[in-house]
Amino acid sequence: MASTSNEAYYIPHKAKWPIYGSIGLFILLAGFANFLNGASYGSTMMIIGGLIMVAMLFGWFATVITESENGIFNDQVDKSFRWGMAWFIFSEVMFFAAFFGSLYYTRVLSESWLAGDLSFSMGATKELWDGFTAAWPNNGPGHVGGLEDGKFEPMGAWGLPAINTLILLSSGVTVTWAHWGLKENNRGQLIKGLIATVALGFLFVGLQATEYHEAYTEMGLTLGTGIYGSTFFMLTGFHGLHVTIGAIFLSVILYRSAKGHFSEKHHFAFEAASWYWHFVDVVWLGLFIFVYWL
Amino acid sequence: MSVATHDDAHAHDHHDHGPAKGFMRWVTTTNHKDIGTLYLITGLIMFFVGGAMALVIRAELFEPGLQYVDPHFFNQMTTLHALIMVFGAVMPAFAGLANWMIPMMIGAPDMALPRMNNWSFWLLPFSFVMLASTLFMDGGAAAAGWTLYPPLVLQTGNALPFTVFTVHLLGMSSIMAAINIIVTVFNMRAPGMTMMKLPLFVWTWVITAFLLIAVMPVFAGAVTMLLTDKFFGTSFFNAAGGGDPVLYQHLFWFFGHPEVYILILPSFGIISSIIPTFSRKPLFGYASMVYATGFIGFLAFIVWAHHQYTVGMPIAGELYFTYATMLIAVPTGVKVFNWLATMWRGAMTFETPMLFAIAFVVLFTMGGFTGLMMSISPADLQYHDTYFIVAHFHYVLVPGAVFALYAATYYWLPKWTGHMYDERLGQLHFWLTTISVNICFFPQHFVGLAGMPRRIPDYAVQFAEFNAMSSVGAFVFGFSQLIFAYVIYKAIQGGEKATSEVWEGAEAHGLEWHLSSPPPYHSWTEAPPKEIISDLH
Numbered sequence: 106m107a108s109t110s111n112e113a114y115y116i117p118h119k120a121k122w123p124i125y126g127s128i129g130l131f132i133l134l135a136g137f138a139n140f141l142n143g144a145s146y147g148s149t150m151m152i153i154g155g156l157i158m159v160a161m162l163f164g165w166f167a168t169v170i171t172e173s174e175n176g177i178f179n180d181q182v183d184k185s186f187r188w189g190m191a192w193f194i195f196s197e198v199m200f201f202a203a204f205f206g207s208l209y210y211t212r213v214l215s216e217s218w219l220a221g222d223l224s225f226s227m228g229a230t231k232e233l234w235d236g237f238t239a240a241w242p243n244n245g246p247g248h249v250g251g252l253e254d255g256k257f258e259p260m261g262a263w264g265l266p267a268i269n270t271l272i273l274l275s276s277g278v279t280v281t282w283a284h285w286g287l288k289e290n291n292r293g294q295l296i297k298g299l300i301a302t303v304a305l306g307f308l309f310v311g312l313q314a315t316e317y318h319e320a321y322t323e324m325g326l327t328l329g330t331g332i333y334g335s336t337f338f339m340l341t342g343f344h345g346l347h348v349t350i351g352a353i354f355l356s357v358i359l360y361r362s363a364k365g366h367f368s369e370k371h372h373f374a375f376e377a378a379s380w381y382w383h384f385v386d387v388v389w390l391g392l393f394i395f396v397y398w399l
Numbered sequence: 400m401s402v403a404t405h406d407d408a409h410a411h412d413h414h415d416h417g418p419a420k421g422f423m424r425w426v427t428t429t430n431h432k433d434i435g436t437l438y439l440i441t442g443l444i445m446f447f448v449g450g451a452m453a454l455v456i457r458a459e460l461f462e463p464g465l466q467y468v469d470p471h472f473f474n475q476m477t478t479l480h481a482l483i484m485v486f487g488a489v490m491p492a493f494a495g496l497a498n499w500m501i502p503m504m505i506g507a508p509d510m511a512l513p514r515m516n517n518w519s520f521w522l523l524p525f526s527f528v529m530l531a532s533t534l535f536m537d538g539g540a541a542a543a544g545w546t547l548y549p550p551l552v553l554q555t556g557n558a559l560p561f562t563v564f565t566v567h568l569l570g571m572s573s574i575m576a577a578i579n580i581i582v583t584v585f586n587m588r589a590p591g592m593t594m595m596k597l598p599l600f601v602w603t604w605v606i607t608a609f610l611l612i613a614v615m616p617v618f619a620g621a622v623t624m625l626l627t628d629k630f631f632g633t634s635f636f637n638a639a640g641g642g643d644p645v646l647y648q649h650l651f652w653f654f655g656h657p658e659v660y661i662l663i664l665p666s667f668g669i670i671s672s673i674i675p676t677f678s679r680k681p682l683f684g685y686a687s688m689v690y691a692t693g694f695i696g697f698l699a700f701i702v703w704a705h706h707q708y709t710v711g712m713p714i715a716g717e718l719y720f721t722y723a724t725m726l727i728a729v730p731t732g733v734k735v736f737n738w739l740a741t742m743w744r745g746a747m748t749f750e751t752p753m754l755f756a757i758a759f760v761v762l763f764t765m766g767g768f769t770g771l772m773m774s775i776s777p778a779d780l781q782y783h784d785t786y787f788i789v790a791h792f793h794y795v796l797v798p799g800a801v802f803a804l805y806a807a808t809y810y811w812l813p814k815w816t817g818h819m820y821d822e823r824l825g826q827l828h829f830w831l832t833t834i835s836v837n838i839c840f841f842p843q844h845f846v847g848l849a850g851m852p853r854r855i856p857d858y859a860v861q862f863a864e865f866n867a868m869s870s871v872g873a874f875v876f877g878f879s880q881l882i883f884a885y886v887i888y889k890a891i892q893g894g895e896k897a898t899s900e901v902w903e904g905a906e907a908h909g910l911e912w913h914l915s916s917p918p919p920y921h922s923w924t925e926a927p928p929k930e931i932i933s934d935l936h
Contacts, residue, residue, distance in 0.1 A: 114508055114509075114587075116429065116508060116509045116513050116921070117429055117513055117514055118419075118429055119419055119423075119427045119428075119429070120427050120428075120429050120513070120514040120517045121427055122514070123514060123515075123517040123518035123521050124426050124427070124517075124521055126518055126521075126522075127518065127521045127522050127524075127525045128525070130522070130525070130568065131525040131528075131529065131568075134529070134564040134567070134568070135529065135561070135564070137560065137564070138557075138560035138561045138563075138564055141560045141626075141630050142557045142560065165514075181586060181587075184586050185511040185512060185582050185586050185587075186512075188511075188578075188581065188582040188585055188586055189511070189512055189515070189578055189579075189582050192577075192578045192581055192582070192612055193574075193578060195612055195613075196574050196578075196612045196613075196615070196616045197616070199612070199613050199614070199615075199616040199617055200616035200617070200619060200620050202616075202617065202620075203616065203617040203619075203620025203621060203624075203650055204620055206617075206649075206650065206653075207624070207635060207646055207650065210643070210646050210649065211641060211642065211643065211646065214643075215638075215641070215642070215643035215645070215646065216641070218643070219638060219641065219643075234638075243641050244634070244640060244641055245634060245637070245638065245639050245640035245641030245642070246638070246639060246641070247638075247639030247640060249634050249637070249639055249640035249641075250632070250634075250640070327632075328627070328631055328632060328633055329631070329632030329633065329634075331634050331640035331641045331642075332634050332635070332640055332641030332642045333641070334633070334634075335624075335627070335633035335634050335635050335640070335642065336635075338633075339623075339624070339627065339633065
């Protein structure tokens with residue numbers, strides 16, 4: 106009678122990892138909050154909470170990987186994972202949208218309002234911020250942050266950022282090449298492709314760190330350099346964090362590939378990692394165009 | 400296939416996994432009904448916590464002058480009351496209903512991602528402990544209103560980072576719950592249960608889940624900017640650095656407006672389930688209900704700045720947001736008229752769920768009409784930040800969302816517990832609640848139109864009578880809810896046995912009425928027979 110695979114849809118029981126996740130995250134965030142408030146025990150709490158989180162992630166993923174390798178997941182479960190990952194990435198897109206939106210809002214609207222553009226506001230700010238003209242990049246009429254004279258040098262597009270663009274786009278190619286290898290059961294190509302992707306990923310992060318160092322030490326460009334510094338570092342910083350997570354994700358996939366996990370048909374984790382990787386790639390293109398270039 | 404043999408089939412499947420024993424059952428459960436129960440109980444507890452805060456506010460406002468609390472504490476109460484009612488009471492209660500009902504309604508054994516389901520719930524108690532703890536910190540809890548507008552909120556003491564992280568935890572929880580619901584509905588439907596056969600409750604939750612995934616991350620981003628502005632020297636909301644405090648308002652309301660639909664769309668689904676059952680007719684205009692829900696979900700994203708008419712916006716913006724907001728009345732009107740048409744010439748009976756559903760239609764519509772008044776930007780300049788706004792959103796959220804939750808509880812309680820609830824007490828609860836909620840909130844329209852500002856612990860003597868009335872209503876309302884808690888407790892303890900269909904003819908209205916009351920631990924371990932699904936209205 107039953108024509109679905111309901112009978113075989115795997116429903117796990119007695120999940121112990123989520124509660125570790127809640128406890129770990131609670132201690133980590135409460136510790137961070139205490140740290141920000143200047144409490145001496147804040148950083149200790151953060152370390153404890155962070156370690157619990159690492160243990161939780163390790164344990165939870167290990168459980169699921171073991172289940173997957175034992176063939177417990179049927180196609181319907183696989184599809185649930187796919188939908189789940191897709192919607193998770195969508196939520197990440199919306200997180201970045203908040204910061205991109207802030208960038209557009211300041212560049213298009215609040216700049217001209219601060220400069221007293223009569224067509225857009227009541228012009229009240231003309232008196233408040235006399236002498237401020239709308240021009241991007243800027244660190245506001247108060248010249249917040251920057252060097253001693255309040256000046257700073259914006260990050261150009263055609264140095265390291267352009268190289269980083271090439272690196273990230275190439276890594277998108279290598280991960281696809283690895284995927285082709287997996288689908289043709291060519292393990293050598295899979296592993297070589299993944300090694301190249303992970304290496305390019307970490308190279309990107311390394312170059313980004315170099316760029317940050319230069320910005321902080323030579324250009325007067327920091328997180329505190331007005332709205333330009335705020336949007337620049339929050340956008341590229343969150344992106345860099347995601348590249349790091351993606352590279353770790355791909356490293357795990359590389360390790361699993363070397364251990365003989367995945368088959369031509371059954372490799373959701375690989376695809377999830379590569380979707381995630383393409384997502385950080387696309388976000389970078391947005392950054393390159395709107396943060397660095399235009 | 401009869402219901403009895405179906406239940407027998409379940410009994411055989413049951414040997415392998417019943418619930419674990421004791422407290423750990425609830426900590427490690429992956430069962431959609433267990434998790435649903437946890438959500439519902441959490442929602443009820445937080446409803447009383449948030450309600451107690453509301454009574455502090457109403458006690459202070461009973462008469463002019465400062466009586467019981469200092470103004471700063473008063474503002475902490477308005478802030479926490481709102482955050483707790485929105486994130487602690489209504490959202491978890493709807494998530495609980497989704498968990499309980501969606502797998503049963505679509506013919507699935509459980510939710511698609513059961514472990515993640517557990518985590519979605521278990522982040523909540525930790526978030527609420529974190530939020531409640533802010534009351535006892537240096538400088539008290541956040542007191543800038545639930546919108547947490549800068550620069551005011553940046554003056555919060557030690558509570559600020561804790562409040563921000565509470566939002567992050569709640570956001571994670573909501574996003575995971577939303578992903579789970581979408582995946583369940585897309586991937587776990589029984590054969591024959593097509594998208595256009597889904598009960599309206601399932602449809603409204605799918606749209607709600609889309610909204611949640613799209614806007615919770617934006618709120619998370621906005622409060623992250625608050626955190627970095629306060630502690631890491633960024634200038635997002637600082638004009639001197641080139642930022643703009645109004646940017647926060649845009650980000651907040653890009654989240655906040657869809658958020659209020661997150662609070663009301665599942666209510667629409669509940670009402671659309673209950674009215675047909677007690678009218679003994681199929682729902683009128685099913686397809687138009689689905690499309691109206693989708694259209695409301697779409698409009699939710701493009702009307703946010705009607706919350707900011709007074710802050711200063713280009714005239715084109717004021718006009719655009721006025722007209723776009725008015726559009727919402729169209730799909731909402733479709734829903735209201737469909738509910739009326741469903742009742743038209745029905746063989747109606749008036750058990751407690753139906754009473755609450757009818758009260759919902761009348762009182763929610765009133766809240767909708769005041770919303771329409773405020774959508775007109777030149778008129779809103781007058782209403783903004785007055786008690787008129789307070790009256791409006793309490794009409795859509797209390798006799799709106801909360802009444803839908805009462806209706807849902809009475810409607811499905813016999814299914815959950817296997818016992819009929821006490822109808823006499825249910826009706827007593829209904830009448831006390833419905834009368835007191837109007838005594839509480841209706842006068843607020845008048846004081847609001849006369850200019851009484853919100854979020855202020857004192858007021859001019861001319862507003863005294865209406866405020867006293869409102870406070871009396873609030874206290875009667877608050878204490879009437881103890882009856883509700885008692886009815887639930889009593890039904891869990893025992894009472895008249897409920898049949899599997901519970902309500903006369905309910906079998907035609909949904910798959911949940913084809914399972915025993917209470918249902919087996921795993922809902923549909925075998926897909927329900929196609930004939931049952933094709934016979935559904």
